[in-house]
Amino acid sequence: MEDTDNDNKKIKLEVRNLVKVFGPKPEKALALLDEGKSKTEILEATQQNVALNNVSFDVYEGEIFVLMGLSGCGKSTLLRCLNRLVEPTSGSILVDGDNIPEMDEEELLNFRRHRVGMVFQSFALLPHRCILDNVAFPLEIQGISQEERHEKAEKAIGLVGLAGYENSLPSELSGGMQQRVGLARALAGDNDILLMDEAFSALDPLIRREMQDELLDLQERVNKTIIFVSHDLDEALKLGDRIALMKDGCVVQVGTAEDILTNPETKYVEKFVEDVDMAKVLSAKDVMKRPEPLVSVTSGPNNALHLMEEYGISSVFAVSKHRKYEGLILVDDATEAKKKGLGLEDIIKRDIPAVSPDTPVSEIMPLVADSAIPIPVLDDEGKIKGIIIKGSVLAALSRMEV
Numbered sequence: 001m002e003d004t005d006n007d008n009k010k011i012k013l014e015v016r017n018l019v020k021v022f023g024p025k026p027e028k029a030l031a032l033l034d035e036g037k038s039k040t041e042i043l044e045a046t047q048q049n050v051a052l053n054n055v056s057f058d059v060y061e062g063e064i065f066v067l068m069g070l071s072g073c074g075k076s077t078l079l080r081c082l083n084r085l086v087e088p089t090s091g092s093i094l095v096d097g098d099n100i101p102e103m104d105e106e107e108l109l110n111f112r113r114h115r116v117g118m119v120f121q122s123f124a125l126l127p128h129r130c131i132l133d134n135v136a137f138p139l140e141i142q143g144i145s146q147e148e149r150h151e152k153a154e155k156a157i158g159l160v161g162l163a164g165y166e167n168s169l170p171s172e173l174s175g176g177m178q179q180r181v182g183l184a185r186a187l188a189g190d191n192d193i194l195l196m197d198e199a200f201s202a203l204d205p206l207i208r209r210e211m212q213d214e215l216l217d218l219q220e221r222v223n224k225t226i227i228f229v230s231h232d233l234d235e236a237l238k239l240g241d242r243i244a245l246m247k248d249g250c251v252v253q254v255g256t257a258e259d260i261l262t263n264p265e266t267k268y269v270e271k272f273v274e275d276v277d278m279a280k281v282l283s284a285k286d287v288m289k290r291p292e293p294l295v296s297v298t299s300g301p302n303n304a305l306h307l308m309e310e311y312g313i314s315s316v317f318a319v320s321k322h323r324k325y326e327g328l329i330l331v332d333d334a335t336e337a338k339k340k341g342l343g344l345e346d347i348i349k350r351d352i353p354a355v356s357p358d359t360p361v362s363e364i365m366p367l368v369a370d371s372a373i374p375i376p377v378l379d380d381e382g383k384i385k386g387i388i389i390k391g392s393v394l395a396a397l398s399r400m401e402v
């Protein structure tokens with residue numbers, strides 16, 4: 001597995017001054033762009049549509065890079081320029097140093113086959129073919145032998161958790177499972193880079209969150225470089241190691257979730273995250289949930305596991321007498337403890353960040369943005385008053401918006 005140490009980032013993809021103009025006379029639009037005219041002005045003057053306006057950014061190896069922005073801002077166009085499903089008008093796209101726009105047809109074909117895979121919003125499965133052959137389809141087009149493509153397809157099907165469904169037809173699978181097949185199809189090629197365009201947007205919210213978790217889990221195992229298009233802030237915060245916010249064909253800010261939330265560089269970014277200004281007036285007590293369930297630290301792992309199952313959660317806070325906060329019990333640790341006959345004391349996590357009821361939400365955002373575990377709210381005496389999860393912060397903030 002590659003080293004993904006933060007101090008040691010390797011640039012995988014380098015986009016410089018990328019422009020895409022839709023229309024028969026891009027030169028006219030380019031000249032006006034040089035004069036500093038806006039997308040709307042150019043559209044009015046020339047009928048040429050500037051979908052990408054001088055876009056530059058880097059993507060590091062092994063990261064999930066999210067392209068985010070409102071409908072029509074150019075996300076799909078940008079993604080499709082990266083493998084030249086859309087031909088860029090000008091600019092460069094370097095992948096491991098190779099300039100994609102300069103590739104001839106054969107080089108491009110090789111690039112698409114061996115170095116970059118794509119997952120679309122619609123699953124686009126072949127209805128009369130079984131799952132195995134659907135996943136193996138791109139390999140079949142490449143002329144790879146049946147034995148080899150089935151071997152690769154089976155491995156990819158296993159990676160997305162669909163082992164056993166190889167011989168099923170797409171119609172026998174749920175929407176979430178069909179999207180997994182789409183993902184497996186992109187993984188089967190074993191390319192370094194995955195392009196995903198609104199890949200989860202067609203799924204209902206619960207399945208969508210499940211797929212997001214699975215993508216994160218999968219990413220830990222396969223360590224691809226993933227460029228993921230989304231127009232959903234919550235999805236971008238959850239998935240993105242870094243996020244590029246786009247507007248009218250421009251990339252207006254690139255940064256981690258925390259950068260974007262706490263240092264919006266333009267008015268537009270500020271608008272996207274204006275909730276967070278509200279965050280300065282709200283504090284922990286405004287967004288916390290009731291502290292339940294809680295488990296007594298002197299009880300055993302069975303009890304903790306039972307509570308987690310009942311509430312459908314993967315961790316539970318442990319307390320001693322009078323709700324005095326002790327720490328967090330994680331489901332995996334509790335399962336281990338049960339097997340080994342250990343007590344909760346042996347597996348409790350005591351180093352979870354905690355906040356007080358008056359901690360401003362602006363200080364809590366970075367804590368929840370980067371972490372899947374809940375945050376306890378403790379009073380002066382160390383008693384647990386509430387629990388904060390990312391969802392409840394965002395929900396409370398969006399309620400305040402009106």
Ligand SMILES: Nc1ncnc2c1ncn2[C@@H]1O[C@H](COP(=O)(O)OP(=O)(O)OP(=O)(O)O)[C@@H](O)[C@H]1O
Nearest residue numbers: 022049050051070071072073074075076077078231
């Ligand atoms: N094939 C095309 N021909 C002409 N104009 C196009 C074409 N594809 C996209 N555009 C224009 O380019 C701009 C960017 O479109 P794009 O599809 O990249 O947006 P998007 O950010 O992916 O939007 P959405 O969130 O709705 O998918 C829009 O103004 C769109 O009308």
Ligand SMILES: [Mg+2]
Nearest residue numbers: 075076077197
């Ligand atoms: Mg799109």
